[in-house]
Amino acid sequence: MSTLPPALHTELAGLLGEAWRTDPAERLTYAYDNSRRESLPDAVALPTEVAQVVALVQACRRHRVPVVARGRGTNTTGAAVPVAGGVVVSFERMNRIRDIRPGDRCAVVEPGVLNGDLQALLAPYGLFWPPDPTSAGYSTVGGNLACNAGGPRAVKYGASRDNVLALAAVTGSGELIRCGSATTKGATGYDLQRLLVGSEGTLALIVEATLRLVPLPPERRAIRAIYRDVTSAAQAVARLMAQPVTPSMLEFMDHQAVRLARDVGGADLPADAGALLMIEADGDSATLPHAVESLARAAEGDGLVALDDAADAVARERLWAARKALSPALRTLAPGKINEDVVVPVSRIPELVDGVQRLADEFALAIVCFGHAGNGNLHVNLMFDPAEARQSRHAHEAMARVFALAIALGGTLSGEHGIGLAKREFMPQAVDAPTLALMRAIKAQFDPDGILNPGKLLPP
Amino acid sequence: MSTLPPALHTELAGLLGEAWRTDPAERLTYAYDNSRRESLPDAVALPTEVAQVVALVQACRRHRVPVVARGRGTNTTGAAVPVAGGVVVSFERMNRIRDIRPGDRCAVVEPGVLNGDLQALLAPYGLFWPPDPTSAGYSTVGGNLACNAGGPRAVKYGASRDNVLALAAVTGSGELIRCGSATTKGATGYDLQRLLVGSEGTLALIVEATLRLVPLPPERRAIRAIYRDVTSAAQAVARLMAQPVTPSMLEFMDHQAVRLARDVGGADLPADAGALLMIEADGDSATLPHAVESLARAAEGDGLVALDDAADAVARERLWAARKALSPALRTLAPGKINEDVVVPVSRIPELVDGVQRLADEFALAIVCFGHAGNGNLHVNLMFDPAEARQSRHAHEAMARVFALAIALGGTLSGEHGIGLAKREFMPQAVDAPTLALMRAIKAQFDPDGILNPGKLLPP
Numbered sequence: 001m002s003t004l005p006p007a008l009h010t011e012l013a014g015l016l017g018e019a020w021r022t023d024p025a026e027r028l029t030y031a032y033d034n035s036r037r038e039s040l041p042d043a044v045a046l047p048t049e050v051a052q053v054v055a056l057v058q059a060c061r062r063h064r065v066p067v068v069a070r071g072r073g074t075n076t077t078g079a080a081v082p083v084a085g086g087v088v089v090s091f092e093r094m095n096r097i098r099d100i101r102p103g104d105r106c107a108v109v110e111p112g113v114l115n116g117d118l119q120a121l122l123a124p125y126g127l128f129w130p131p132d133p134t135s136a137g138y139s140t141v142g143g144n145l146a147c148n149a150g151g152p153r154a155v156k157y158g159a160s161r162d163n164v165l166a167l168a169a170v171t172g173s174g175e176l177i178r179c180g181s182a183t184t185k186g187a188t189g190y191d192l193q194r195l196l197v198g199s200e201g202t203l204a205l206i207v208e209a210t211l212r213l214v215p216l217p218p219e220r221r222a223i224r225a226i227y228r229d230v231t232s233a234a235q236a237v238a239r240l241m242a243q244p245v246t247p248s249m250l251e252f253m254d255h256q257a258v259r260l261a262r263d264v265g266g267a268d269l270p271a272d273a274g275a276l277l278m279i280e281a282d283g284d285s286a287t288l289p290h291a292v293e294s295l296a297r298a299a300e301g302d303g304l305v306a307l308d309d310a311a312d313a314v315a316r317e318r319l320w321a322a323r324k325a326l327s328p329a330l331r332t333l334a335p336g337k338i339n340e341d342v343v344v345p346v347s348r349i350p351e352l353v354d355g356v357q358r359l360a361d362e363f364a365l366a367i368v369c370f371g372h373a374g375n376g377n378l379h380v381n382l383m384f385d386p387a388e389a390r391q392s393r394h395a396h397e398a399m400a401r402v403f404a405l406a407i408a409l410g411g412t413l414s415g416e417h418g419i420g421l422a423k424r425e426f427m428p429q430a431v432d433a434p435t436l437a438l439m440r441a442i443k444a445q446f447d448p449d450g451i452l453n454p455g456k457l458l459p460p
Numbered sequence: 461m462s463t464l465p466p467a468l469h470t471e472l473a474g475l476l477g478e479a480w481r482t483d484p485a486e487r488l489t490y491a492y493d494n495s496r497r498e499s500l501p502d503a504v505a506l507p508t509e510v511a512q513v514v515a516l517v518q519a520c521r522r523h524r525v526p527v528v529a530r531g532r533g534t535n536t537t538g539a540a541v542p543v544a545g546g547v548v549v550s551f552e553r554m555n556r557i558r559d560i561r562p563g564d565r566c567a568v569v570e571p572g573v574l575n576g577d578l579q580a581l582l583a584p585y586g587l588f589w590p591p592d593p594t595s596a597g598y599s600t601v602g603g604n605l606a607c608n609a610g611g612p613r614a615v616k617y618g619a620s621r622d623n624v625l626a627l628a629a630v631t632g633s634g635e636l637i638r639c640g641s642a643t644t645k646g647a648t649g650y651d652l653q654r655l656l657v658g659s660e661g662t663l664a665l666i667v668e669a670t671l672r673l674v675p676l677p678p679e680r681r682a683i684r685a686i687y688r689d690v691t692s693a694a695q696a697v698a699r700l701m702a703q704p705v706t707p708s709m710l711e712f713m714d715h716q717a718v719r720l721a722r723d724v725g726g727a728d729l730p731a732d733a734g735a736l737l738m739i740e741a742d743g744d745s746a747t748l749p750h751a752v753e754s755l756a757r758a759a760e761g762d763g764l765v766a767l768d769d770a771a772d773a774v775a776r777e778r779l780w781a782a783r784k785a786l787s788p789a790l791r792t793l794a795p796g797k798i799n800e801d802v803v804v805p806v807s808r809i810p811e812l813v814d815g816v817q818r819l820a821d822e823f824a825l826a827i828v829c830f831g832h833a834g835n836g837n838l839h840v841n842l843m844f845d846p847a848e849a850r851q852s853r854h855a856h857e858a859m860a861r862v863f864a865l866a867i868a869l870g871g872t873l874s875g876e877h878g879i880g881l882a883k884r885e886f887m888p889q890a891v892d893a894p895t896l897a898l899m900r901a902i903k904a905q906f907d908p909d910g911i912l913n914p915g916k917l918l919p920p
Binding site for chain 1: 648677
């Protein structure tokens with residue numbers, strides 16, 4: 001049974017009709033996200049109009065009832081889990097594309113639009129929106145903005161925050177604000193739209209986004225570079241990032257990942273492969289060969305074992321097979337996985353990977369690193385058996401040490417997954433006390449009663 | 461005579477020694493900026509260390525004395541003019557480069573470093589920092605960040621806000637905060653560093669910046685495209701921005717600017733030139749010809765009168781001569797000039813230029829438009845004689861109408877100059893009331909006593 005104040009229930013049922021759901025089965029569907037954490041909301045709202053969101057937040061504020069915005073729940077940090085109950089606002093029905101303006105390189109969309117659906121609609125215009133999280137097919141633009149989602153392409157095109165021009169959002173006071181303009185430059189007051197990106201629904205609910213679009217390069221081409229060891233691969237990453245052709249992807253796999261992809265995933269990789277880079281360039285048919293040549297030149301150097309160039313789509317898919325073989329192969333190591341996404345300056349990647357390996361030895365856990373090397377954003381996968389209490393404890397202790405290591409190397413807790421529930425206790429290590437106090441003070445201005453996504457991002 | 465509280469004067473003289481200046485001649489030097497507005501500060505501080513800035517702000521806060529950060533005073537909006545007196549903190553002595561890290565594509569600098577000096581130091585590493593305001597030779601990185609400076613290159617590489625990774629800053633509470641990290645991705649709490657960029661010293665004094673660097677393309681090449689009229693040129697801008705090769709500059713001159721450059725500046729331009737685009741590409745010798753070819757193809761179309769390609773540096777300089785002839789030629793029209801920098805979506809440039817020309821007719825003023833077309837960021841130059849009261853009034857009335865027009869076209873007040881004193885009364889037209897209220901509330905968290913750059917950016 002819902003524990004909402006009866007007056008609020010009556011008001012919101014009147015406002016939303018069948019888009020107001022309180023039966024337990026429906027609530028259960030919105031209780032969890034991809035973090036596998038779970039907490040039942042008291043009700044679920046499926047608004048279709050901005051005015052409904054405004055009225056809902058105002059009503060919830062009067063009753064001091066939590067409001068948790070939700071895209072499609074692909075978040076891995078628990079940011080969409082309603083730990084304090086209250087109302088989950090799912091934007092699945094606010095999924096209209098308001099406008100696509102190719103000449104202005106922008107699109108105006110509602111938050112519930114799926115990233116993949118948007119890309120499909122943009123392709124005929126020769127445009128795309130850069131964020132490409134693995135979840136793109138079933139994650140929403142609003143959710144991508146809420147956690148500042150990235151993906152492999154971010155190395156060339158930036159993450160969500162770099163690709164938003166303007167936002168309309170409903171604050172915790174129930175006020176509709178409009179920040180930014182549909183222009184690629186702006187020096188008109190404080191930049192609130194980029195402040196909202198990555199704020200995980202704790203400051204405001206995004207109800208409309210004007211997105212920066214980028215011309216879709218007609219062709220792509222990939223190189224697979226295999227190195228003797230992680231240090232050689234990391235040195236190649238630094239060389240690749242210091243020359244004028246920025247790769248459109250620059251993905252890294254450590255020796256554990258390479259071994260798994262080969263021995264379990266069946267990928268075609270030599271026995272002396274100690275690390276791997278997948279390097280992709282994009283462009284048109286005239287410039288692409290030159291770009292690939294520059295990247296191949298930069299990839300060459302001490303410790304290179306093999307360099308494979310894939311001139312066509314089939315060959316490219318074959319090269320990517322090693323990366324794709326990885327996730328299923330990981331499951332053979334252990335049933336449980338903590339997938340972290342720490343980020344360090346590119347030059348510190350070898351120290352991060354070395355340090356992680358030392359932790360794997362110390363805690364007797366398998367730890368596998370791969371990810372977006374051009375941004376220094378590595379996914380550190382700590383593998384363990386949740387049924388074994390000691391292993392679980394070790395995995396969580398090792399995770400804390402991975403965070404401390406990333407921060408010591410000049411990096412931070414998260415590159416693209418966000419903080420949510422999973423990392424908020426570590427925030428004081430990454431952000432100093434006066435800065436954290438300012439974040440709290442800013443939160444209080446947007447959300448004076450603390451009703452928006454309580455328990456997330458900021459530490460207790 | 462300085463009107464500072466004697467106790468504050470004594471404390472800061474002790475703290476800063478000869479770097480604390482109160483004699484009228486020195487104070488006069490720091491009274492104005494490039495807006496030509498002027499207001500005498502009570503004292504000038506020339507700190508060399510962060511700890512001095514912290515102590516200074518804390519002391520001024522205790523006495524409720526204004527603190528105005530200053531780079532080199534190239535700002536055009538009056539943002540550096542101490543209208544309420546108080547202490548000007550000039551960062552001219554905090555001009556050390558702390559670190560250049562080519563492998564991480566970043567540099568750590570103090571705010572007083574000149575943009576041009578930084579670029580010269582970065583060039584041997586094959587790197588540059590994208591912001592390139594006209595003032596680059598004598599404006600500071602701190603000043604560039606404070607007003608979110610752009611420049612021609614922003615069309616490809618972004619403005620200041622797009623090229624900052626982390627900041628250290630002293631808030632109006634006298635607290636040192638550190639936000640962001642030296643990584644190109646981050647999803648760890650609220651993005652305060654981009655909030656500080658463009659805040660014009662009203663939230664905090666930037667004392668250290670970690671800047672995002674970009675590889676310096678070894679070669680550049682320009683095309684000059686002359687069009688029959690502004691509409692044809694603007695349509696070409698939209699075509700240029702919709703194809704995959706993003707120009708490294710895309711500068712526009714309207715028919716008034718073309719006429720002046722030709723008739724007064726002596727530029728080699730045909731009589732039927734109604735508008736001009738300067739289109740530049742950058743890259744290496746292998747890819748550049750293809751990029752130029754793509755841009756030339758996009759520049760072609762209805763209304764194109766002539767297309768000149770400059771394959772070498774001398775020819776490029778000759779093409780840019782028209783643009784360079786413009787500023788001196790402007791002075792022949794009238795002694796006074798209001799140089800505004802409104803921004804509109806690219807597709808609305810023709811309507812902006814048409815509307816501005818109608819205002820020129822209505823107010824019997826010469827108005828000349830040129831600027832960064834790829835961002836829709838046009839410099840609207842209203843020419844008038846300040847000695848003539850009626851002309852001055854007309855120029856200011858027309859300026860207000862230019863702002864209203866830009867906003868009506870979906871644009872905003874400023875693309876790269878900022879708000880300062882000059883445009884703050886227009887902020888309520890560009891930013892709605894609840895959003896403006898949030899900006900004020902955020903300001904109060906950073907600067908509870910309102911001592912940082914009072915009278916700027918936010919309207920009275």
